Every structure is written in structure tokens, then in C-alpha cells.
Amino acid sequence: MNRTRYYLIVLSMCIVLSCSYSGLALENKCSFCHGSALEEVKQSVHGAVLGDGQRCIICHGSQYEQRHYGKHIEEIETGFEINRCFSCHGSDLYVRHGEIFPQPQLHLNSKGDTSQTSCVTCHVEEKDPHLIKPAKIYALKDCEECHSSDSILLTTPSKSSLKHQIIGTTFTNSELTERGQYVAGANRIPILDNLCVILIILTIIGVFVIHGGVRFITRKRKGE
Amino acid sequence: MAEKIYLHPVLERVWHAIHAICIVVLIISGAQIHWPGAIHLFGSFQTAVSVHNWFGLLLVADFLLWLIYNLVSRRIIHYIPNKRDIPNGLIVQAKFYICGIFKHDPHPYPPTVDEKFNPLQKMSYLMFMGLMMPILLISGILYLYPLYFADFITSIGGLKVLAVIHFILAIIFAAFLIAHLYLATTGHTIQDNFISIVTGYADSEEEEEA
Numbered sequence: 001m002n003r004t005r006y007y008l009i010v011l012s013m014c015i016v017l018s019c020s021y022s023g024l025a026l027e028n029k030c031s032f033c034h035g036s037a038l039e040e041v042k043q044s045v046h047g048a049v050l051g052d053g054q055r056c057i058i059c060h061g062s063q064y065e066q067r068h069y070g071k072h073i074e075e076i077e078t079g080f081e082i083n084r085c086f087s088c089h090g091s092d093l094y095v096r097h098g099e100i101f102p103q104p105q106l107h108l109n110s111k112g113d114t115s116q117t118s119c120v121t122c123h124v125e126e127k128d129p130h131l132i133k134p135a136k137i138y139a140l141k142d143c144e145e146c147h148s149s150d151s152i153l154l155t156t157p158s159k160s161s162l163k164h165q166i167i168g169t170t171f172t173n174s175e176l177t178e179r180g181q182y183v184a185g186a187n188r189i190p191i192l193d194n195l196c197v198i199l200i201i202l203t204i205i206g207v208f209v210i211h212g213g214v215r216f217i218t219r220k221r222k223g224e
Numbered sequence: 225m226a227e228k229i230y231l232h233p234v235l236e237r238v239w240h241a242i243h244a245i246c247i248v249v250l251i252i253s254g255a256q257i258h259w260p261g262a263i264h265l266f267g268s269f270q271t272a273v274s275v276h277n278w279f280g281l282l283l284v285a286d287f288l289l290w291l292i293y294n295l296v297s298r299r300i301i302h303y304i305p306n307k308r309d310i311p312n313g314l315i316v317q318a319k320f321y322i323c324g325i326f327k328h329d330p331h332p333y334p335p336t337v338d339e340k341f342n343p344l345q346k347m348s349y350l351m352f353m354g355l356m357m358p359i360l361l362i363s364g365i366l367y368l369y370p371l372y373f374a375d376f377i378t379s380i381g382g383l384k385v386l387a388v389i390h391f392i393l394a395i396i397f398a399a400f401l402i403a404h405l406y407l408a409t410t411g412h413t414i415q416d417n418f419i420s421i422v423t424g425y426a427d428s429e430e431e432e433e434a
């Protein structure tokens with residue numbers, strides 16, 4: 001008897017929960033499990049512009065719930081694509097970014113498997129991908145943050161899948177480098193660099209110091 | 225006084241000056257792009273990139289100028305080794321650099337109006353202008369417009385391979401520049417060749433030596 005009552009209570013709790021859950025707006029469903037995301041979207045530039053129903057799926061696709069259950073994080077298709085940013089911001093993004101960055105397509109494009117930086121790498125100050133601020137307030141334009149030997153693209157290792165690395169704030173390009181990406185200033189082959197420097201130094205020593213030195217010693221002196 | 229010969233017509237001198245400036249600027253800005261932490265000669269990374277891109281294009285135009293001019297005027301013949309040069313001339317000239325020069329032997333192949341370059345010069349200029357420079361320029365152009373040539377770039381292994389080819393050739397050219405500058409001091413006097421590439425006139429050596 002006790003047992004049946006116990007099951008009944010659990011069952012009715014489940015019904016209450018699932019009823020209230022299915023009654024929620026989609027974004028609240030998401031924040032049911034992803035507590036902070038909604039707040040952060042609301043605080044971002046997009047807070048006011050995205051309507052109630054759009055706040056999550058406009059960027060993430062709608063099939064989230066089904067995809068989620070019983071899967072490990074690596075298996076979850078994030079559903080996020082840079083195209084979704086483009087769908088609102090339009091292709092003049094290339095023009096606008098091109099005023100600052102050479103090769104804007106390389107900096108923005110997500111097509112193909114190489115040459116990608118994430119929008120959020122530049123538009124999010126902290127680690128949270130949703131807290132996009134007005135470009136006037138924060139937007140990364142210091143080239144050497146990425147194009148240098150201590151590039152942020154190299155120093156933020158991530159365990160997550162390649163796709164996550166590309167579009168996540170923890171973007172690291174070591175794996176992309178293996179696939180052929182090359183960020184000038186950040187990527188290099190140390191042995192090649194050293195060989196090249198040695199070649200240059202040897203050339204200078206070989207001609208100016210050694211050959212030039214012998215020429216100097218054996219030079220014609222006055223009166224000879 | 226030695227007789228002067230007119231070795232470098234004005235177009236060649238103009239070409240050479242542009243070429244020299246381009247290469248020096250490209251080496252320095254390229255080095256800054258490759259080692260942004262260590263080299264700041266052009267200020268910011270952004271400036272180095274735009275300088276490199278513009279001078280790169282200038283060098284391409286300059287190369288085409290050189291090629292067309294030399295083909296049309298048939299002066300390309302100066303760059304083609306002939307029977308005198310292979311293999312004999314090469315060996316004689318190399319021997320001169322290894323020992324003759326220290327004994328103040330006369331230059332085995334002093335420049336004349338018909339034979340501007342000695343055998344070693346011919347070979348190396350032909351290699352550098354005929355082979356390495358085109359590869360360097362093409363790799364630069366591909367690197368400048370990666371999206372237009374995306375398929376080709378992917379087929380050779382991506383931007384990385386392209387960048388490494390460009391970098392290795394850049395280093396070879398830097399080494400060549402050093403050797404080129406040094407060998408230019410082995411003229412009749414140390415400054416002789418430098419003067420003649422500016423004025424166009426060179427001392428005709430044998431007369432004086434004789």
C-alpha cells in the first residue's frame with residue numbers, strides 16, 4: 001500500500017512538473033537546465049532586440065531538447081552556426097570588418113574546415129559567449145592578441161570537440177593548424193625558424209667575415 | 225684613366241632601384257609579420273601587413289616590367305649561360321673567388337657591353353629571377369587572395385603549406401641579398417659596382433690592369 005502511494009506521489013509530481021515545463025516558453029525551458037544563459041542574453045546587446053520566443057533558438061536551432069537526452073556533450077550538435085549571425089547582420093559585415101581587418105573573409109568565414117575565427121572570440125570580453133556588447137564598448141581589434149607567439153588562439157586549450165573549438169570562446173587552433181590553418185605570427189615551425197636564422201647568420205659570417213676578412217688581410221698595401 | 229663603358233641603361237637602373245627597395249621593405253615587413261613580438265620596424269602589425277601587401281604588388285609589377293623589357297629588348301641573352309660558361313666558365317669564376325681574388329688576379333670575366341655578367345652571375349641570376357622569384361611572387365599572390373584560389377590552396381595542403389613555402393623562399397632571398405651585396409664589393413674597387421649601378425658607367429678593367 002505504502003509502495004503504491006509512493007509511486008502515485010512521484011507520478012503526480014512528474015505530471016505537475018512536465019505540465020508546467022511544457023507550458024513554459026521555449027527559452028524558459030532551456031533555462032530550466034541552462035540557468036544563466038537567459039540572463040546573459042538579456043544583458044547583452046541582443047537582450048532588447050530578441051523577442052521572448054527567439055532568445056535561444058534564433059541562434060541555436062530548435063531541436064535542442066530531443067538532441068540532448070542521454071548524450072554526452074561531444075555528441076550534441078551545437079546547432080550554432082555563424083550563418084545565424086549573418087542572417088541578421090547581413091553580408092556588409094565583411095565590409096565593416098574589412099575596414100579594420102585585412103582578409104575579412106578569413107576572419108569571419110565559417111565555410112570549409114580551415115580559416116575560421118569565431119565572432120565571439122572578438123565580441124565577448126569574458127568567457128561567456130552570450131554577453132556580446134555593443135562594438136563601441138568592446139570589440140577585439142588588437143592584431144597581436146592573435147597574431148603573435150602568445151596568441152590567445154593558441155593558449156586556451158580545450159578538451160571539447162573541434163567544432164566547439166571553432167565556434168566556442170575557448171577556440172584553440174592547434175588542431176586547425178594540423179588541418180592546414182595558418183595564423184601569421186602565431187603559427188610557426190620552430191626548427192624551420194632556427195634553421196633559417198642560422199642560414200642567414202652563416203651567410204653573413206661566410207661572406208663578410210671570412211671571405212671579406214681574408215681579402216682584407218691580403219689587400220694591396222700602398223707601395224706594393 | 226680607365227675607359228668607361230655604359231653597362232646599365234637607364235631603364236635597367238630604374239628597375240634595379242625599385243626592385244632593391246621592394247625587396248628590402250618586404251624582407252623587413254615580412255620579418256615583422258612572422259615575428260611580431262620581436263620586430264617592430266613598421267610600427268603596428270596592421271601597418272606591416274599593409275606595407276607588405278602594397279610592396280608585394282609593386283614587386284610583381286616590377287618583375288613583369290623586367291621580364292617584358294628583357295624579352296622585348298632581347299637583353300635576356302645576358303642571363304642565358306652559353307658555351308663559354310658551362311662548365312668551364314663556372315669553374316674558372318669559382319676558382320677566382322676561392323683563391324685568385326686574394327692574389328689580386330684580374331677578374332676572369334670582366335663585364336663588357338656584350339657579356340654583362342660573369343658565368344656564376346648568369347647562373348645565379350637565372351635561377352633567382354627565372355625560378356625562385358616567380359615561385360615567391362606566385363606564393364605571395366595566392367597568400368594575398370586566398371579565397372579566390374581556395375581550391376588550389378587546399379589541394380597543396382592549405383594556407384600553412386603556402387605560408388611555409390613563402391617563408392622559406394623569403395629566407396633564401398634574404399641570404400641572396402647578403403651575398404649579392406658582398407659580391408658587389410668585389411669589383412675593381414669596393415665601391416665600383418655600387419657607383420656603376422647608379423650612374424650606369426663602369427670602368428673597363430683590363431685597360432687599367434694592363
Ligand code: HEM
Binds near residue numbers: 251253259284368
Ligand atoms: C622578397 C620578397 C618577399 C619577402 C622576403 C617576403 C616575406 C614574407 C614573410 C617572412 C611573411 C610572413 C610569413 C609567415 O609568417 O610565415 C610574409 C607574408 C606574406 N607575404 Fe610576403 N614576402 C615577399 C614577397 C611577397 C609578395 C611579392 C607578395 C604578394 C604579392 C607577398 C604577400 C604576402 C602575404 C599576403 C603575406 C601574409 C601576410 C599579409 O597579408 O601581409 N609577399 N612575406
